[in-house]
Amino acid sequence: xxxxxxxxxxxxxxxxxxxxxxxxxxxxxxxxxxxxxxxxxxxxxxxxxxxxxxxxxxxxxxxxxxxxxxxxxxxxxxxxxxxxxxxxxxxxxxxxxxxxxxxxxxxxxxxxxxxxxxxxxxxxxxxxxxxxxxxxxxxxxxxxxxxxxxxxxxxxxxxxxxxxxxxxxxxxxxxxxxxxxxxxxxxxxxxxxxxxxxxxxxxxxxxxxxxxxxxxxxxxxxxxxxxxxxxxxxxxxxxxxxxxxxxxxxxxxxxxxxxxxxxxxxxxxxxxxxxxxxxxxxxxxxxxxxxxxxxxxxxxxxxxxxxxxxxxxxxxxxxxxxxxxxxxxxxxxxxxxxxxxxxxxxxxxxxxxxxxxxxxxxxxxxxxxxxxxxxxxxxxxxxxxxxxxxxxxxxxxxxxxxxxxxxxxxxxxxxxxxxxxxxxxxxxxxxx
Ligand code: NAD
Numbered sequence: 001x002x003x004x005x006x007x008x009x010x011x012x013x014x015x016x017x018x019x020x021x022x023x024x025x026x027x028x029x030x031x032x033x034x035x036x037x038x039x040x041x042x043x044x045x046x047x048x049x050x051x052x053x054x055x056x057x058x059x060x061x062x063x064x065x066x067x068x069x070x071x072x073x074x075x076x077x078x079x080x081x082x083x084x085x086x087x088x089x090x091x092x093x094x095x096x097x098x099x100x101x102x103x104x105x106x107x108x109x110x111x112x113x114x115x116x117x118x119x120x121x122x123x124x125x126x127x128x129x130x131x132x133x134x135x136x137x138x139x140x141x142x143x144x145x146x147x148x149x150x151x152x153x154x155x156x157x158x159x160x161x162x163x164x165x166x167x168x169x170x171x172x173x174x175x176x177x178x179x180x181x182x183x184x185x186x187x188x189x190x191x192x193x194x195x196x197x198x199x200x201x202x203x204x205x206x207x208x209x210x211x212x213x214x215x216x217x218x219x220x221x222x223x224x225x226x227x228x229x230x231x232x233x234x235x236x237x238x239x240x241x242x243x244x245x246x247x248x249x250x251x252x253x254x255x256x257x258x259x260x261x262x263x264x265x266x267x268x269x270x271x272x273x274x275x276x277x278x279x280x281x282x283x284x285x286x287x288x289x290x291x292x293x294x295x296x297x298x299x300x301x302x303x304x305x306x307x308x309x310x311x312x313x314x315x316x317x318x319x320x321x322x323x324x325x326x327x328x329x330x331x332x333x334x335x336x337x338x339x340x341x342x343x344x345x346x347x348x349x350x351x352x353x354x355x356x357x358x359x360x361x362x363x364x365x366x367x368x369x370x371x372x373x374x375x376x377x378x379x380x381x382x383x384x385x386x387x388x389x390x391x392x393x394x395x396x397x398x399x400x401x402x403x404x405x406x407x408x409x410x411x412x413x414x415x416x417x418x419x420x421x422x423x424x425x426x427x428x429x430x431x432x
Contacts, residue, residue, distance in 0.1 A: 018092075018094040018095075018098075019094055019095050019097075019098035019099075019312055019313070019334060020094050020097040020098040020101070022098065022313075022334065022337055022338055023097075023098045023101045023102065023334075024045060025338045026338070026410060026411070026414060027044070027045065027101070027414060027418075029411050029414070030411045030414030030415050030418055031414075031418060033405060033407060033411060033415065034405070034415045034418060034419065036418055036422060037422055037425070037426070039425075039430070040418075040421065040422045040425045040426075043075075043425065043430075044075060044104075044418070044421060047072050047073065047074045047075075047097055047100060047101070048073045048074060048075060048076065049071075049072070049073040049147075050070070050071075050072045050073075050093065050097070051070065051071045051072075051144070051147050052068065052069075052070055052093065053068070053069045053070075053071075053140065053143045053144070054066055054067070054068050055067055055069065055139050055140060055143050056139075057132070057135050057136050057139050058135065059128075059132055060129055060131060060132055067121055067122070067123055067136055067139075067140070068121070068122045069119065069120065069121040069122070069140045069143070069144075070091065070092075070093055070096045070119060070120050070121075070122075071096070071117065071118075071119040071144060071147055071148070071153070072093070072096045072097045072099075072100040072117060072118055072119070073100065073115070073116075073117045073147075073153060074097070074100035074101045074103065074104045074115065074116040074117060074118075075101075075104040075115045075116055075421070076115035077115065077421060077424045077425060077428070078104075078107060078108060078113055078114065078115055078420070078421065078424055079107070079112070079113035079114040079115055080114060080115060080149075080150075080151055080152055080153060080154055081114075081115045081116065081117035081152065081153035081154070082103060082107060082114035082115060082116065082117060082153070082154050082156070082362060082365065082366075083099065083100055083103040083116055083117040083118040083119070083155070083156065083158075083362075084099075084118060084119070084155065084156045084157055084158030084159075084161070084361075085118075085119040085120060085121075085155045085156070085157070085158055085161050085165070085169075086099070086118070086119070086120035086121075086158040086159045086160065086161065087120065087121050087123060087124075087125045087133075087159070087160040087161055087165075088120065088122070088123075088124065088159055088160055088311075089122060089123060089124045090122075090311075091120035091121060091122040091123075092122065095120070095312070096118045096119060096120050097118075098312075098334060099118035099120075099158075099333055099334070100116050100117050100118040101116060102116070102118075102333050102334065102354065102355055103115075103116030103117060103118060103362065104116025104417070104421070105355045105413070105414060105417040105418075106354075106355045106356075106358075106359045106362055106417075107359075107362055108416070108417035108418075108420040108421055109355055109356055109359060109394050109397070109398065109413055109416050109417045109420075110356075110359045110362070110363055110390050110391065110393075110394045111390065111393070111394070111420070112362065112363060112366045112390075113366075114154075114362065114366060117153050117155075118158075119144075119155055120158075121136065121140055123136070125160050133165070134168050137165050137168045137169060137172070138168055138169075138171075138172040141168070141169045141172040141173055142172055142176065145176070148173065148188060148189075149173075149185075149188060150185050150186075150187040150188040150369075150372075154187065154188060154189060154190060154365070154369060155169060155188075155189050155190075156189065156190045156191040156361065156362070156365050157191040157237070159236070159311070162191075162237070163191055163192055163193045163198060163202075163203070164193070166189045166190070166191045166192045166193075166198075167192055167193050167196050169188070169189045170186060170188055170189045170192055170196065170197070173185070173188045173189070174186070174188070186372050187368070187369045187372035187373055190202065190364075190365035190366075190368040190369055191203075191361075191365060191368070192368070197368075197372055198368060199364055199365075199367055199368035199371055199378070199383065200377075200378065200379065200380045200383055201364055201367075201380050201383040201384060201387070202361075202364045202365065202367075202368055203237065203241070204241040204245065205360040205361045205363065205364035205365075205387060206237065206238045206241065206242075206331065206358050206360045206361035207237070207238050207239070207240070207241025207242035207243075207244070207245055207309075207331070207360070208241065208245055208360050208384070208387060209357070209358060209359055209360020209361070209363065209387065209391050210238065210242045210307065210309075210329055210331045210357055210358060210360065211242055211245040211246055212360070212387070212388055212391045212392060212395075213329060213352045213356065213357045213391060213395060214246070214305060214327070214329050214352070215249075216392060216395045217327060217329070217350065217352060220399070221350075223304070223326075225246070225249040225250065225251050226249060226250035226251070227250070228246075228249070228250075228251040228252070228304045228305060229251070229252045229253075229254045229302075229303040229304050229305070230243075230246065230251055230252070230253055230254070230303050230304060230305040230306065230307060231253070231254060231255040231256070231257075231298065231301050231303045231305075231306050231307070231325070232253060232255070232256045232257075232306075232307045232309060233256075233257045233258075233298075233306075233307070233308045233309060233310045233314060233332075233335075234257075234258060234308065234309035234310030234311075234331070234332060235256055235258045235274065235275075235278055235283075235284055235309075236258075236309070236310075238309040238331040238332070238358065238361075239256075239258075239307065239309030239310070239331060240271065240274075240275050240278070242307055242309060242329075242331055243256075243271035243274075243307075244271045244272060244275065246271075247270075247271055247272070251305075252267075252268040253268060253269045253270075253271055253274075254266050254268065254269065254301060254303050255269075255293070255297075255298050255301040255303070256269060256274065256284050256290075257284070257295065257298045257310075258278075258283050258284045258285075258310065259283060259310075260281075260282065260283025260284055260285035260286075261283065261284065261285035261292060262284075262292065262293040262294065262295060262297065262298040263284050263285070263287050263290035263291065263292060263293065264290055264291055264292075264293040264297060264298070264301055265289060265290035265291065269287070269289065269290050270289070273287075273289065274287055296322075299319045299322050299323060300322045300323075300324060301324070302324040302325070303324070303325050304325060304326050304327065305325060305326065305327045305328075305329055306323060306325040306327070306328050306329070307328075307329050307330075307331050308328065308330055308331060308332045308335035308336075309331035309332050310332055310335070311332060311335070312332065312333065312334035312335060312337075313334065313335070313336075313337045313340075314332070314335045314336070315328065315335055315336040315337070315340035315341075315344065316336075316337050316339055316340040317337075317339040317340060317343060319340065320336075320339075320340040320343035320344055320347070321343055321347075323344075323347075323349065325349060326349065326350060327349070327350045327351075327352070328344060328349060328350070328351045328352070329352045329357050330351065330352060330353055330354035330357045330358065331354075331357060331358050332354065332358070333354050333358065334354060335354065336351065336354075341408075341410065345408055350409070351408070351409055351410060352409065353398075353409055353410040353413045355410075355413050355414070355417065356394055356395065356398050356409075356413045359390075359391065359394065360387055360391060363386075363387050363390050363391065364383060364387055367383055367386065367387075394416075397416050398412050398413045398416055399412075401413075401415050401416050
């Protein structure tokens, strides 16, 4: 640690309401059902490390602004901490804690040797220039110091962060290690630009994984994706890729919501045309081949599939009763709160839970990390094939567990993860 104002503590056991409390409720349900060993339960209910950093950055006009950034490391029994970095005004310790725990479960479900972590800086990057965002990123990375590391804790992109931000993080981290060790440390972040050690297929990985999961669900339900309609919340990395990758199946996107507004067209919204519009206009609002709508209309728009791919807590006691879909495929982390979840279950709406559905990103991050460590470069075909296998295997494990334990898919996904984590604790025991 090498920064002005930092705190490090173990506070995961405090259930202070909010998002981490929602994770605890999901966790408790699965732990009760599978009769999880009480000692393992205590360990997994807490985060391991939490770092808060308040740091100054010089703005383009010479002013100094103070930013608050967080990194929470939930668990590393299965491997190095792994998880994204988010830039958003609503980033908080509670949110980052929840997102870190979800990373632990996710890596365990898809059987990759990573633990769970997450980070964030509380600010809206839309209000800052590229050079300010670069300085904010570099200063936070420097302040994190040895909190991150290629064999210890490996960040990746999340909401409002991308390959460019990962390149700045990597470059800053490498500047702090001896010159002869730099090229051996590029796996300190994943989701880098391909020319700087990134992997082919990482940009589309999460959306691709979502589509593999929808494909599996369609097979199980003898459902023709060629006639499917879907609505999408969030047209960023995850959402835009999921929409574009569903297009070749013949599925029709009928409504999209992002931070700029909502658009609806029952005859179909072309995801490639929408992407061009978003790239030039910054959001879906004003897309000429759809009509604007309000948020309530968006929620009530009938479709076969809803893909939430924006932020948490969107499917709630307020919105879930109005949704007219057969399947929710959770591209976002935590889009459904426990009350919303119960309503979807009562209403017979299937849910592919986030910790399974959006695991494609961390899987291809793992592939990137492996390629860096081995000085290899895999082609896209190999990556897609390996991603598909891991996602579909995980789908089968969750499906079988749901049947065996007679439970919902989210609880089944937790049970798959918790069994793997409990086994590791049983093998290793607790030091001393
Ligand atoms: P992004 O920043 O690329 O896109 C976010 C999208 O959400 C944007 O279209 C934005 O306009 C929209 N959005 C933001 N606030 C909104 C609001 N209040 N209402 C409606 N739309 C809103 O982020 P992303 O990387 O696509 O991440 C989206 C979700 O997927 C997050 O929950 C993230 O944690 C999760 N996720 C991302 C990855 C990844 O690889 N990027 C992996 C797993 C899970």
